[in-house]
Amino acid sequence: MDWTLIFIRAVEAGIGTEAVIYGLAAIGLNIHFGYTGLLNFGQAGFLAVGAYGVATTVATFGLPFWLGIAVGLAAAVLFALLLGIPTLRLRADYLAIVTIAAAEIVRLVVRSVALQDTFGGTDGLEAFSDDFYGMNIYAPGSYDIGPIGFDHRTMWVLTVGWVLVAIACTVVYLVMKSPWGRVLKAIREDEDAVRSLGKNVFSYKMQALVFGGVIGALAGFLFALSRAATQPDLFSTELTFFAYTVLILGGAARVLGPVLGAVVFWCLLILVKTGMEEAVNHQVITFITVNQVGSINYMLVGLGLILLLIYRPQGILGDKREIALDAR
Amino acid sequence: MRRAVIAFTAFLGALFILLASPAWAEGESLRGTLQNQGQPVNGVKISVTSGDGQPVGEATSDAEGKWEVPVPAAGSYKVTLDQATLPAGTVLKFKDRATLTVQVFEGNYRNVLFALASGDAAGGATEPDSGGSRSAFWTRVAQLAFEGLSLGLIIALGALGISLIFGTTGLTNFAHGELLTVGAFIAFVLNTTVGLHLLIATPLAVIIAAGFGYGQERFFWGPLRNRKTGLVSMMIISIGVAMFLRYLLLFLFGGENVPYEQYVAQDGIELGPIFTTPKSLIAMGIEIAVLIAVGLALTFTRLGKATRAVSDNPALAASSGINVDRIVRIVWAMGAAVAGLAGIMLGTTQILNFQMGQQILLLMFAGVTLGGLGTAFGALVGSLVVGMFVQISTIWIAPELKTVGALAVLILVLLVRPQGILGRRERIG
Numbered sequence: 001m002d003w004t005l006i007f008i009r010a011v012e013a014g015i016g017t018e019a020v021i022y023g024l025a026a027i028g029l030n031i032h033f034g035y036t037g038l039l040n041f042g043q044a045g046f047l048a049v050g051a052y053g054v055a056t057t058v059a060t061f062g063l064p065f066w067l068g069i070a071v072g073l074a075a076a077v078l079f080a081l082l083l084g085i086p087t088l089r090l091r092a093d094y095l096a097i098v099t100i101a102a103a104e105i106v107r108l109v110v111r112s113v114a115l116q117d118t119f120g121g122t123d124g125l126e127a128f129s130d131d132f133y134g135m136n137i138y139a140p141g142s143y144d145i146g147p148i149g150f151d152h153r154t155m156w157v158l159t160v161g162w163v164l165v166a167i168a169c170t171v172v173y174l175v176m177k178s179p180w181g182r183v184l185k186a187i188r189e190d191e192d193a194v195r196s197l198g199k200n201v202f203s204y205k206m207q208a209l210v211f212g213g214v215i216g217a218l219a220g221f222l223f224a225l226s227r228a229a230t231q232p233d234l235f236s237t238e239l240t241f242f243a244y245t246v247l248i249l250g251g252a253a254r255v256l257g258p259v260l261g262a263v264v265f266w267c268l269l270i271l272v273k274t275g276m277e278e279a280v281n282h283q284v285i286t287f288i289t290v291n292q293v294g295s296i297n298y299m300l301v302g303l304g305l306i307l308l309l310i311y312r313p314q315g316i317l318g319d320k321r322e323i324a325l326d327a328r
Numbered sequence: 329m330r331r332a333v334i335a336f337t338a339f340l341g342a343l344f345i346l347l348a349s350p351a352w353a354e355g356e357s358l359r360g361t362l363q364n365q366g367q368p369v370n371g372v373k374i375s376v377t378s379g380d381g382q383p384v385g386e387a388t389s390d391a392e393g394k395w396e397v398p399v400p401a402a403g404s405y406k407v408t409l410d411q412a413t414l415p416a417g418t419v420l421k422f423k424d425r426a427t428l429t430v431q432v433f434e435g436n437y438r439n440v441l442f443a444l445a446s447g448d449a450a451g452g453a454t455e456p457d458s459g460g461s462r463s464a465f466w467t468r469v470a471q472l473a474f475e476g477l478s479l480g481l482i483i484a485l486g487a488l489g490i491s492l493i494f495g496t497t498g499l500t501n502f503a504h505g506e507l508l509t510v511g512a513f514i515a516f517v518l519n520t521t522v523g524l525h526l527l528i529a530t531p532l533a534v535i536i537a538a539g540f541g542y543g544q545e546r547f548f549w550g551p552l553r554n555r556k557t558g559l560v561s562m563m564i565i566s567i568g569v570a571m572f573l574r575y576l577l578l579f580l581f582g583g584e585n586v587p588y589e590q591y592v593a594q595d596g597i598e599l600g601p602i603f604t605t606p607k608s609l610i611a612m613g614i615e616i617a618v619l620i621a622v623g624l625a626l627t628f629t630r631l632g633k634a635t636r637a638v639s640d641n642p643a644l645a646a647s648s649g650i651n652v653d654r655i656v657r658i659v660w661a662m663g664a665a666v667a668g669l670a671g672i673m674l675g676t677t678q679i680l681n682f683q684m685g686q687q688i689l690l691l692m693f694a695g696v697t698l699g700g701l702g703t704a705f706g707a708l709v710g711s712l713v714v715g716m717f718v719q720i721s722t723i724w725i726a727p728e729l730k731t732v733g734a735l736a737v738l739i740l741v742l743l744v745r746p747q748g749i750l751g752r753r754e755r756i757g
Binding site: 039041085086087089090092093094096097098100101102104105108109111112113114237238241244248288292295296298299301302303304305306309310313 | 494500552555557559560561563564565567568569570571572573574575576578579686690693694697701726728729731732735736738739740742743746
């Protein structure tokens, strides 16, 4: 068994594209769930509208890249508004069902044969990321620190990604210290009390949904651009639940919770996955095949989510008193 | 609590060791399953050529409609369905899509889908005169309504459990779809590995599924509630459970559709305007009988009345001498049994794979929400409406988008009448 390979893969995943994408998705989710107490089970939908916003604008209609980014952000805002109007007045479980349904609607629409000319069907879209890589500040080549290295394209994605993560964290930190952020937290604790103070709870919740959704769309951009392609089935409900696991692992309602969660989550996940693959390939474990390692990984994520919520719902950084898990 | 988790894990672990014997395909290949209205289509020739026109291989679909052509390497391939070999009455839905170009990736197999439809082998494009097309339209509506009823009944069986569990414990169980899948696969193991006939395997599987539901409540959810775990917390835990169970089934049985030993292919029969198979009719009969039995039990037996009382107000029910914990356990056992039965019926008449429950979960939620969360009879009505709507909507929208229509309607209903059709008007905001 090649232990160096296993550890290199794990560290690369912990600082690599997956960690950045899921970190951003979880930062958005943190605004929804951690701070406002909105049980959004449709974060994958926000990533999908972001990714398809840029991909469709550039690849299908041949319009400029930056317009694509604007379209993706606008689509995320629109999606949040459409989602919020029927559900934000309702109880948490209704919101959960509707958001998960809405995310599935987005995925089914973009993968449909009827709209294949626009969204590319199950094969998705590609050839929209040239402008993004054209802005690359790294010369072609490999950039290594010791055994860990990325090529120039990944370096560019990671630079943009971590800068976005830093900006998002700073904004969340500033916003949550402001009176606006305190209203959000108050809504999480006791909605009726906030209402009795004369605040428009519906409007605040809607703003939170839009804010977190836009950050989700940023994650969607990175997801699409890092792969230079986008496929509908990347945005299945599993993505949302991975993001939840990331968020709860790191600690909900903490600025750096989602980021730490993403790093630890991907490090562990790839450590276990590569470890098992190596063990299977070297006949250390003989009763499973390499293909089955994938399903074991998902099982572990499910089990991890269960155990986290039972034994440590506040995650690594969180404060138990600040978790919106006991709302009605 | 710790003991409960250990017991639960040990149970799953035992399941895992008992059943670990799947076979995964190695190397690149193209494969697919030819089906027309849920029925496998046998004896259709499929040929594959490489991107530059070199022939690679041929296959003929077997009794389960399956075909597979191994390919030498990753790359682009052209897959052609020989339309002359299609059985009478079956045609390609899109005439110009008899040849598909697909990409096969390194170490993967690629599923190729040919959409088939019932129709006139002579071309299907010949439009009958206006009177004829009118009656053809109503024939189609009747056929789709029938299929909708069939789907609606399966949704109703699942939705009943969701609704009762929600009513008695307040938990929105996102792992309920997996109860269908688990039930279907218990029957699959009894049917194929143990070798029992499906008619014997089904009741046994339903009993085991009931035990699984009871155990889940007794050793997992019940202790969690006693720890005062919040409802939102439990909702997210249920997602963890769903993911765990789903991928456990993928691990054990692989990702493909598997058939039961019996009742795979049946000759269709015609009832007036409706074209169906005997097994679908029997399945629907069983489903209706079970739904009526559960409905009567809820209305007239002491246990049923107690269940509705707990559903209405647990604290009041407890203070009037009803053992709430016992009722909740019975509800879980019953919900899992009925869901398991729904899974087996779905497996017999349509598909059996590790995602079947998840695919139908949102429709069950749509049915429950439409009928009114927490009301058992509302769930029945809502599910039937959802099932019919999903199928009949395919007259106007592409079949692949039929779920989208149902989910969009769910969202609209919440705007207009958030308490659902049979729900009480109460503050749910």
